[in-house]
Amino acid sequence: MIRTDVLVIGCGIAGSTVALKAADAGLQVILITGTLDPNECNTARAQGGIIYKGVNDSDGSLVQDIWIAGCQKGSRPAIEQLVKRGSQCVEDILIQRLKVPFDKSSDGSLDLTSEGGHGIPRIVHVSDTTGASIQNHFQETLQKHPNIKFYTSCTAIDLLTSGHSSLDSEDIYNPQTCFGAYVFFQKSKKVEPIVANETVLATGGVGGLFLHTSNAENARGDGIAMANRAGARIVNMEYIQFHPTGLYHPTLPRFLLSESLRGEGAVLINHLGEPFMEKYHLSGNLAPRDVVARAIDDQMVQYQKQFVFLDITHKDSNWIRQRFPMITDLCKKYGYDLTKEPVPVVPLAHYSCGGVLVDLKGNSTIRNLRAVGEVSCTGIHGANRLASTSLLESLVWGALAADDISAHWDKQLTPPAVASWQYEKESQDLSLIHQDWQTLRNTLWNYVGPTRSYKRLQRAQAILRNLQMEVENFYYQAELSDELIGVRNGVEAALVILNGAIHNRTSVGCHYYKQKSDKRIGIDMG
Numbered sequence: 307m308i309r310t311d312v313l314v315i316g317c318g319i320a321g322s323t324v325a326l327k328a329a330d331a332g333l334q335v336i337l338i339t340g341t342l343d344p345n346e347c348n349t350a351r352a353q354g355g356i357i358y359k360g361v362n363d364s365d366g367s368l369v370q371d372i373w374i375a376g377c378q379k380g381s382r383p384a385i386e387q388l389v390k391r392g393s394q395c396v397e398d399i400l401i402q403r404l405k406v407p408f409d410k411s412s413d414g415s416l417d418l419t420s421e422g423g424h425g426i427p428r429i430v431h432v433s434d435t436t437g438a439s440i441q442n443h444f445q446e447t448l449q450k451h452p453n454i455k456f457y458t459s460c461t462a463i464d465l466l467t468s469g470h471s472s473l474d475s476e477d478i479y480n481p482q483t484c485f486g487a488y489v490f491f492q493k494s495k496k497v498e499p500i501v502a503n504e505t506v507l508a509t510g511g512v513g514g515l516f517l518h519t520s521n522a523e524n525a526r527g528d529g530i531a532m533a534n535r536a537g538a539r540i541v542n543m544e545y546i547q548f549h550p551t552g553l554y555h556p557t558l559p560r561f562l563l564s565e566s567l568r569g570e571g572a573v574l575i576n577h578l579g580e581p582f583m584e585k586y587h588l589s590g591n592l593a594p595r596d597v598v599a600r601a602i603d604d605q606m607v608q609y610q611k612q613f614v615f616l617d618i619t620h621k622d623s624n625w626i627r628q629r630f631p632m633i634t635d636l637c638k639k640y641g642y643d644l645t646k647e648p649v650p651v652v653p654l655a656h657y658s659c660g661g662v663l664v665d666l667k668g669n670s671t672i673r674n675l676r677a678v679g680e681v682s683c684t685g686i687h688g689a690n691r692l693a694s695t696s697l698l699e700s701l702v703w704g705a706l707a708a709d710d711i712s713a714h715w716d717k718q719l720t721p722p723a724v725a726s727w728q729y730e731k732e733s734q735d736l737s738l739i740h741q742d743w744q745t746l747r748n749t750l751w752n753y754v755g756p757t758r759s760y761k762r763l764q765r766a767q768a769i770l771r772n773l774q775m776e777v778e779n780f781y782y783q784a785e786l787s788d789e790l791i792g793v794r795n796g797v798e799a800a801l802v803i804l805n806g807a808i809h810n811r812t813s814v815g816c817h818y819y820k821q822k823s824d825k826r827i828g829i830d831m832g
Contacts, residue, residue, distance in 0.1 A: 307498065307499050307500075307501060307724070308336070308498055308499070308500045308501070309500075309501045309502070309721075310334050310335065310336040310455070310500065310501075310502050311328070311333040311334040311335065311502065311503055311504070311715075312324070312325075312328045312333050312334070312335045312336070312502055312503065312504045312505075312506065312711060313335075313336050313338070313486050313487060313500050313502035313504070313505045313506065314328075314335060314336070314337045314338070314506045314508055315338055315462045315487060315505070315506065315507055315508060315509055315528075315529065316338075316339065316347070316507065316508030316509040316510060316529070316679070316681070317337055317338075317339040317344045317347065317444075317445075317448075317456075317508070318347040318348060318349035318350075318441070318508060318510055318679060318700065319349040319437075319440055319441065319444065319679065319697055319700045319701060319704070320349075320508040320678040320679025320680075320682075320700035320701075320703065320704045321337065321506065321508030321678065321679065321704070322337075322349075322441075322444040322445075322448060322704070323399065323444075323678070323700065323701055323704025323705055323708065324506050324508065324676075324678060324704045324705075324707050324708045324711075325337045325448060325451075325454055325708075326399075326403075326444070326447060326448060326451070326454075326708075327399075327704070327705055327708030327709065327712075328708040328711055328712060329451050329453035329454045330453075331708070331709075331712035332453065332712075333453065333711070333712060333715070334453055334455075335453055335454045335455070336454075336455045336457065336500060336502070337448065337454055337455070337456050337457070338456075338457045338458075338460040338462065338489060338500075339457075339458055339459075339460065340459070340460065340461040340462075340492075340524055340528070340788055340792075341458065341459070341524055342458050342459050343458075344441075344445050344456075344458060345438070345441055345442070345445065346522050346523075346524060347441065347510060347522055347524070347525075348437075348510050348511060348513075348521055348522055348525055348680065349437045349440060349441045349697070349700075350437050350438045350441040350442075350522075351437055351438075351520065351521070351522060351562075352436055352437025352438075352440075352696070352697055353434045353435065353436065353437070353562065353564060354419075354421055354429065354431060354434070354436060354564070354693060354694050355419060355421075355429040355430055355431030355432075355436045355694050355697075356396060356400070356429065356430060356431075356436060356440075356694055356697040356698050356701070357392060357393075357396075357428055357429055357694050357695060357698045358392075358393055358396050358416065358418070358428060358429065358430040359393040359428055360418055360426040360427050360428030361418070361426070361427075362426070363426060363428050365386075365389045365390065367425055367426070368389045368428065369382075369385050369386055369389050370425075371423055371424055371425055371692055372385050372388070372389070372686065372692045372695060373385060373688075374423070375423045375687075375688075375690055375691065375692035376659075376686075376687050376688025376689055376690055376691070376692070376815065377688055377689040377690055377814050377815040378688065379688030379689040379814065379815065380685050380686060380687060380688030381684065381685025381686070381688075383666065383685075384666065384684045384685040384686050385685070385686055387666055387702070387706075388684075388686055388695070388698060388699060388702055391702045391705075391706070392698050392701075392702055395698075395701050395702050395705050396430070396698070396701065399701060399705065400440060400443075400701070403447075404440070404443040404444060404447060405443065406432065406439055406440055406443050407432060407439065408430045408431065408432055409430070409431055409432060409433060416430050417430070417431070418430065419431060421565070421693035421694055422565060422594075422595070422693055423692045423693055424692070424693065424694075429693075429694045433632075434564070434632050434633075435632070436697070437697065440697070457489075457491075459491070459492040459493055459788075460489050460490065460491055460492065461489065461490045461492060461528075461788045461791050461792075462487045462488070462489055462490075462509075462528060462532060463487070463488040463489065463490055463497065463532075463727075463786075463791055464487065464488050464532055464535060464536075465484050465486075465487050465505065465532050465533070465535075465536045465672075465675065466484065466485050466486040466487055466488065466499060466501065466505075466721075466724055467482055467483065467484050467485070467536050467537075467672065468480055468481075468482060468483040468485070468722070469482050469536075469537070470536070471485075471488075471499075471724045471725055472722040472723070472724065472725075473722065473723040473724065473725055474722050474723070477722060481673055482536070482537055482672045482673065483672065483673040483674050483719065484505045484536065484672050484673065484674045484675035485501055485502060485503070485505070485674060485719075485721035485722065485724075486499060486500045486501040486502040486505055486721065486724075487499075487500055487505060487532070488500075488727050490786055490787075490788065490791060492787075492788050495785070495786065495787075497727035497786065498727075499724045499726075499727070501721045501724060502721070503674065503715075503719065503721065504674055504676065504711050505674060505675050505676070506668070506675075506676045506677070506678060506707060507529040507532070507533060507662060507670075507675070507676070507677040507678070507681050507682070508529075508677070508678050508679050508681065508700075508704070509527075509528045509529030509530075509679075509681045510522070510524070510525045510529070510679060510680050510681060511525045511527075511657060511658040511680040511681070512525060512526070512527040512530060512543075512546070512655070512658050512799055512800075512803065513525045513654070513655040513656060513657070513658070514526040514527075514796075515527055515655070515746060515747060515750050515796050515799060515800050515803070516546075516654075516655035516747055516750050516751050516755070517747040517748055517750070517751035517752075518552060518554075518560055518652045518653060518654050518655065518751060519552075519560060519654050519655040519656070520549055520552055520560060520561075520562040520654040520655070520656045521655065521656070523559075524792075525680075526792050526795060526796045526799070527795055527796055527798070527799025527800070527802075528791075528792070528795045528799075529661075529662065529677065529681035530543070530661065530662065530681060530795075530798070530799040530802055531794070531795035531796070531798035531799045531802075532795065533662045533670065533672075533675070533677065533681075534798060534799075534802055535798065536672060536675070537671075537672065538662050538663070538670045538671050538672050538675065538677075539662070539663045539670070539671040540660070540661065540662055540663065540683070540802055541660055541661075541663045541683050541806075542659055542660025542661070542683050542687075542688075542689075542806065543658065543660040543661070543802050543803045543805075543806040544660070544803065544806035544807040544809075544810050544817045545658070545659035545660050545687070545688075545689050545690065545806075545815055545816050545817050546655055546656075546657070546658055546659070546754075546803065546816060546817075547595065547596070547656050547657040547658075547659060547690060547691050547816045548595070548596065548599040548653045548654060548655055548656055548755070548756045548816065549562055549565075549595060549599070549653065549654045549656035549657075550565075550574075550595055550598035550599040550601075550602055550651075550653050551563040551565070551567070551568070551574075551598075551602075551616055551651040551653075551654075552651060552652050552653065552654035553636070553637065553640060553642075553649060553650070553651060554612065554613040554650040554651055554652045555640050555641070555650075558640055560652070560654055561636055561640075562654060562656070563616065563633060563649075563651060564630075564633065565595070566630075567616065567618060567630065567633070568591045568592060568616075569592065570618070570621070570629065571618060571620070571621060572591070572616050572617060572618035573591055573616070573617050573618075574591055574598070574601075574602065574614055574615070574616055574617075574651075575614065575615045575616075575617050575648060576605050576609060576611075576614050576615070577609060577611050577614070577615070578609075582601065582605055582614075583598065583601060585601075586598075586600075586601040586604075587601070595816075596690065596756070596815065596816045596818065598653075599653040599756045600756045600757050600818055602614050602651070602652065602653050602756075603653055603755065603756045603757055604757070606652070612650075612652070613650040613651060613652045614650070614651060614652075615648035615649065615650055615651065616648060616649055616651045617648035618644065619645065619646060619647065619648065623645035623646070626644060626645045627645065630644070637649055653755075653756055655750075655751075655755075657680065657691050657696060658680055659683070659687035659688065659689065659690065659691050659815070659816065660683045660806065661677065661680065661681050661682045661683040662677035662681055662682050662683060663682075663683050664676065664677050664678075664682045664683065664684055664703070666684075666706065667706050667707055667710040668682065668703050668704075668706060668707030668710070669707075669710075670682075673719075674719065676707050676711075678700060678703045678704045678707055679696075679699070679700040679703070679704070680696065680700070682703065684699060684703060686699050687699075688815065689814045689815025689816065689817065690815035690816045691816075731785045732783050732784050732785060733784070733785060734780075734784035734785050734787060734790060735784075736789065738780065739789045739790060739793050742773060742776070742777055742793050742797075743793055743796070745769065745773055746770070746773060746793070746796055746797060746800055749766050749769045749770060749773075749800075750766070750800055750803070750804075752766075753765050753766035753769075754766050754800075754803060754804055754807055756818065757818055757820055758807055758817070758818060758819050758820065759819070759820045759821075760811075763804060763807055763808050766804055767804060767808065770797060770800055770801050770804060771801075773797055774797045774798070774801065777793055777794050777797050778794065781794045807819070
């Protein structure tokens with residue numbers, strides 16, 4: 307058994323912020339990640355930037371932009387807290403503490419850019435690799451911190467809770483309390499309970515559950531699954547934001563192609579060479595993300611194709627290379643020349659707007675369990691996410707959670723004794739796990755993707771319930787591995803998404819529920 311003050315599960319910007327601030331306050335922190343490389347996370351993939359503050363900007367203006375983008379389904383107190391605390395957190399943590407080298411204008415001021423939904427430029431960035439720069443600077447600092455123990459290749463299996471894990475039989479009658487997690491150490495293949503006064507889920511999103519995604523492969527819903535089994539309240543999981551343009555290749559991972567391509571004039575065309583976006587929305591190729599994603603999906607289904615094309619060849623080739631150097635180089639690595647030919651694209655599962663419900667300090671509905679980042683639902687995003695809010699939300703809630711833990715440390719509960727981990731050790735068949743993943747990802751994409759209907763969701767429910775039964779039987783018999791833990795969590799998280807979609811029959815934001823009489827993919831043209 308391993309003991310610590312704070313256990314943080316996940317090492318992206320949200321988990322890293324909690325770990326750093328708690329450790330700076332003198333607490334002992336264990337930070338774990340299931341990957342060998344801490345940079346294999348969604349934070350490192352964030353291209354655009356993080357909200358700071360614009361020239362002549364106002365809190366009210368940003369609050370309104372976030373509120374409108376979320377289809378007026380968000381939490382006003384949470385949005386107001388984000389706006390009030392955001393720029394100071396960027397200044398204190400990213401600029402002053404970590405020295406992240408945000409791009410500067412010729413006059414030496416921070417270079418501010420804008421993205422869809424923002425009224426003015428207010429986003430700071432490090433070229434088109436903002437997330438990677440932030441992640442690298444966090445890792446350099448965390449690895450050297452004397453109060454942080456960093457464990458890689460360690461997979462959280464389940465949360466330790468008073469109702470399930472305590473050896474004190476009377477604990478079942480007390481309010482559900484979390485005091486750590488069972489953790490699988492991949493190299494030794496041993497399970498150790500890590501007991502902590504405070505446990506923080508920072509496991510990221512669920513994009514890896516879908517066939518096409520912009521997410522890291524380990525974004526498979528581990529935190530959602532563990533919290534769900536423990537009984538935490540989870541909300542808004544039907545709101546999965548799909549990015550419309552991901553570079554398609556039959557064998558290589560998908561890669562997000564920035565919206566700025568369409569902002570600079572790129573056009574979506576089908577396999578016949580026909581532009582099609584004007585059929586779906588008055589704004590054509592500059593329509594909202596969810597409309598564009600559904601339009602592409604509709605074209606793929608209509609013509610039974612695996613992708614459509616994005617065409618910017620009408621622009622000067624030298625200009626394309628200068629304006630989009632990283633994207634041009636990446637396309638070349640995939641065997642495509644962006645300057646001379648249309649490139650194949652598909653929508654990608656991009657961001658989960660829902661998650662473990664938390665308050666303004668990151669507390670879940672289970673005592674001593676917090677959630678920060680994409681695994682949580684603060685209420686910021688409502689039914690759809692405004693661009694560049696996700697990194698800021700992770701930073702702000704990570705800082706506030708750590709501050710609250712430190713401020714109330716004298717009131718912490720003493721963790722109880724816990725049961726040892728028991729499991730079978732039959733050899734496992736990896737081909738079965740791979741097949742289960744294929745079934746899961748195809749099911750979510752085909753039936754719980756950009757366009758949903760009652761019949762599609764019913765089909766998905768039948769498949770996923772049966773898959774869960776098969777996986778659970780396999781899980782309790784086979785030797786443990788990260789892959790087995792992952793597929794078990796993936797099916798559980800997929801069912802949470804599915805149940806949210808089934809119970810919400812109103813099309814809003816990035817949840818599009820197609821009624822029998824509704825033949826539209828976009829929105830009203832008039």
